[in-house]
Amino acid sequence: MDQDIDRILYSKSDINKACIRLGQELHQAYHDKNPVIVCVLTGGVFFTTDIVREMDCNLEMNFIDVSSYHGGTESSGSIDLVRDLDVDIKDRDIILMEDIVDTGRTLKYIKDLLSSRGAASVSTCALLDKPTSRLVEVRAEYVGFEIPSEFLVGYGLDYKGIYRNLPYIGILKSDVYT
Ligand code: PRP
Numbered sequence: 001m002d003q004d005i006d007r008i009l010y011s012k013s014d015i016n017k018a019c020i021r022l023g024q025e026l027h028q029a030y031h032d033k034n035p036v037i038v039c040v041l042t043g044g045v046f047f048t049t050d051i052v053r054e055m056d057c058n059l060e061m062n063f064i065d066v067s068s069y070h071g072g073t074e075s076s077g078s079i080d081l082v083r084d085l086d087v088d089i090k091d092r093d094i095i096l097m098e099d100i101v102d103t104g105r106t107l108k109y110i111k112d113l114l115s116s117r118g119a120a121s122v123s124t125c126a127l128l129d130k131p132t133s134r135l136v137e138v139r140a141e142y143v144g145f146e147i148p149s150e151f152l153v154g155y156g157l158d159y160k161g162i163y164r165n166l167p168y169i170g171i172l173k174s175d176v177y178t
Contacts, residue, residue: 001163005153005170010145012167015127015155018144019047022125023054025142026095031057035093040110041065041083043099043156043164047127051097062087068106079109090118099156100128100147103135111138128152128169151177 010018037059039048052059065083094114101107107124114122125142132149151174153159154166159177 001166004163004173004176005166006173008168008170009147009150009152010155010169015144015167015169016050018127019050020054022127022142022144023051026051026125027055027057030055030059030093030095033093034058034060035095036087036089037061037095037097038085038110038114039063039097040099040106043158044097046156046164047099048097051125060087064110066106066109068103077105079105081113089114091120094119094122096122096124098124098126098140100130100152101126101138101140102130102133104138105136107140108136108138127155128157 037048037052039045039061041063042065048061052061062085063083064085067080067082068078096107096110096114098107101124111122111124123142124140126140127144128147129140129143129145130147130149150171151159152169153163153172154169156164157169158164159172163172
């Protein structure tokens with residue numbers, strides 16, 4: 001897989017440091033709230049499992065899956081709920097875990113959905129935030145890195161389902177997807 005990467009943007013060590021910082025911030029804010037950590041599948045799995053291990057507090061975990069990209073590099077615009085939560089979130093404090101916020105459509109859809117179910121609060125922790133690509137107004141409260149508009153893979157981020165297991169985040173060579 002390495003041969004398809006143009007440049008490493010964040011190394012394993014960079015990601016680890018960001019996870020420690022964000023885990024500590026979340027611990028400070030949620031240590032007495034027994035939050036529900038909602039991992040947005042599939043890309044958010046790596047980030048979620050690293051973050052929760054930095055949080056020394058009671059928490060529960062649950063999973064949701066929506067689809068917004070359909071195999072290519074462009075967002076389709078429509079969001080489908082693929083897998084719903086299996087826990088009642090009424091009056092619960094929710095932390096959404098995302099690998100990346102790009103157009104913001106996915107995050108807005110999930111935030112609105114969980115708020116409509118009576119969550120006490122819904123905040124978002126995203127490893128990567130691409131604010132220049134935003135098409136809907138939404139923000140993540142806890143962010144690892146603000147990133148440029150490049151096509152990134154690794155540490156959960158995929159292209160056509162592959163590259164997620166790279167331990168770093170890198171820029172995919174354009175000839176791979178053109
Ligand atoms: C990716 C990523 C975010 C979303 C961000 O998910 O994990 O959930 O896109 O894009 P947006 O801000 O433009 O909505 P994707 O739908 O590709 O699913 P995946 O995590 O299974 O790859």
